[in-house]
Amino acid sequence: MESVATATRSKTVTNEIFLIFLLASIQFTNIMDFMIMFPLQDYFLKQFHINTAMFSLILSSYSFAAAIAALVGANFIDRFNRKSAAIFLYSGFLIGTALCAVAHTYSFLLIARVIAGIFGGMMSGIVLSIIGDVFPIEKRGKAMGGVMGAFSAASVLGVPSGIRIAIHFGWNYTFGFIVAIGIPILAFAILYLPSLPSKMEKTPIADFSQLGKVLSDPAHLRALVFFMAVILGGFTVVTSIAVYMERNMGFSKHDVSRIYEIGGICTFASSWLVGFLSDKFGKHRIFMFLVLLAILPILSITHLPQDLPVPLALVVTTFFMILVSGRVIPAMALMTSSIRPEIRGSFMSVNSSMQSVATGLGALLAGAILVQLPNGTFERFDIVGYLAVGFNLLALYLSRKVKVVS
Template identity: 85%
Template sequence: MESVASLPRTKIVRHELFLILLLASIQFTNIMDFMIMFPLQDYFLKQFQIDTAMFSLVLSSYSFAAAIAALIGANFIDRFNRKSAAIFLYVGFLVGTALCAVANTYSFLLFARIIAGIFGGMVSGVILSIIGDVFPIEKRGKAMGGVMGAFSAASVLGVPSGIRIAMSSGWNYTFAFIVLLGLPILVLAILYLPSLPSKMEKQKVADFSQLINVLSKRDHLVALAFFMSVILGGFTVVTSIAVFMERNMGFSKTQVSHIYEIGGICTFVSSWIVGFMSDKFGKHKVFLILVLLALLPILAITHLPKDLPVYMALGVTTVFMVLVSGRVIPSMAMLTSAIRPEVRGSFMSVNSSLQSVATGIGALLAGAILVQLPNGTFERFDVVGYFAVGFNLLALYLSRKVKIVS
């Protein structure tokens, strides 16, 4: 297969599209593994007899494990071929997901999520680095939009399928399903991912110079803080939507799956549109518009009245998913363009680490704010929404300080 890196740069061509789809497939299983935890929350609360705070610990354990691994990996990741790193990390992720499939106690599930987080968090950073290395800035928004479409595909196909498997066979089988999906993707990655050798000079002794190099520059710190704010602006709300809809709005588990199906279909389409618009009109401008628009469904979804018809509630969740996920596309394109190629892998590993920290903080924050009443419903979801709005406004402010260098 012809090297993707050598192809013409005027438009997205067939070989580049294949690479986008392959990277998106890796992300699909990775995102599905993370997202499926949200709608399965009710199963875990009942089977393990835990509260929302303990469930938040399971969510955040994945995130914080990913954060620590990515932070350590930032010192070494640019010294390896991108393809080799991606394959190694994806294998580790599949092993961690397989452990989730056989978990039968709360403590074992916690352990399994840590293993999945260690590898799953790092593989995302490598995938984004591959996009930054292969695609020039004028096409990076489209490429990022395509890979971000994995979120939509996971919502449309992955999460609803996982919910139905859990309903018919048990939640353990949902994780086994993810592993079965991942195995042929792993084979394709081995065969077709482009070889992207390290651009660093050979070093015999590993040290923390790369991490220091990334964290010592003010522009890097601003970019990292910016993306953490973007993630917190969504995940403080996302982590509790499914259980809130079940307990407070009276949604059935089938109706919860509709949230991901309908929202995912719309997001799949909008991801490509947002990527195109980002390249055409500028990343900063599109991000500004999407953030301001996203504030409305964030406030709406955290203030839903109990007597709201199901179709109207689904409309709110769909707009929420489209706009909140849409913000990530121009912000990630800005992020990958703010770093020089020779340190992009290390920077993206640090970013993956802090992104995981942000998702963990978001889960813990939501778990700490929400209060479960004796009848099983939750209150103070509106407070969670106010925090999300604050994080989005902070991201908006920081976005003006992110400088594009490549």
């Protein structure tokens, strides 16, 4: 009997690891599709003859489209099997990314990003809902850390590969690359994602009561504002790092690729560690610790002297990526644990909407603050850094208002 129990536990662990890997793979392509826009910014500025504000519109169009789709989806997402919803949304995301691959004008690319945003933005909410449904709270931090490792993998493997493809073949091929690796992931999702039927009673699709349940609870609103502050605390800076390093610091495109490679390798390891520490010492405590530490690289990266050697600049960018991405893991675990299971999907869909609003707002704020000089360099990046610090301190305050219920 003991050997049977041991084998059962081993199989359960294996299945859990595979599920985390599959969900992380979905997030990998989703995150890469979004992140690759940052290092490709210089290509867009030159090819389409646009300024940073117009580029910010491309970023924010994706985010705001995702926000609207997620908000609408919150009304019915819990009425569907999680697996069916994930497959549908991931298929739409790949179609939108394929349109980016064939875009040849600014307007076409803008429309393609909106389509990708509609499906990609809701995708994150479904992934997090699956984690919340499958993993008990004592394992949720590790599961979140594993899926958040997709950010690191996108940094280490996806973004650098996308940059190299853009250098040798053109930026359109970078999006084609994402579609090429996304198709087999979709096949695995169809075959192996667990079926998670709706826990809700059957109600009309047009019923907006589920959205009302999410937005009428003050605890939910606190959690939503908290996570928006977390996103703004990093995203206001993240949007401009690549182009700032190229124009102001003299980085080559290969140097920019190294930012994501080195930072991604380190955050891949740190994501699992942060997830473990969050489970062991508490989500609130680890979040506070990481936020306070993250202020240092935020201020450093936005005040770099132009004569700083590339290796030292890479040290700063690496610590920035480790700590800024690390904050999100305990924040995610806190948030998913503050929602009752029967409305978790709807809440996470609303949260995806608010997260997208935060990313779009962050892009617009950074684009509005940064000023491009006649020589092509940018100024006022320091102001962007101060703004990010303010959002982090707000998130730290709000984290104490988020209460765990499940």
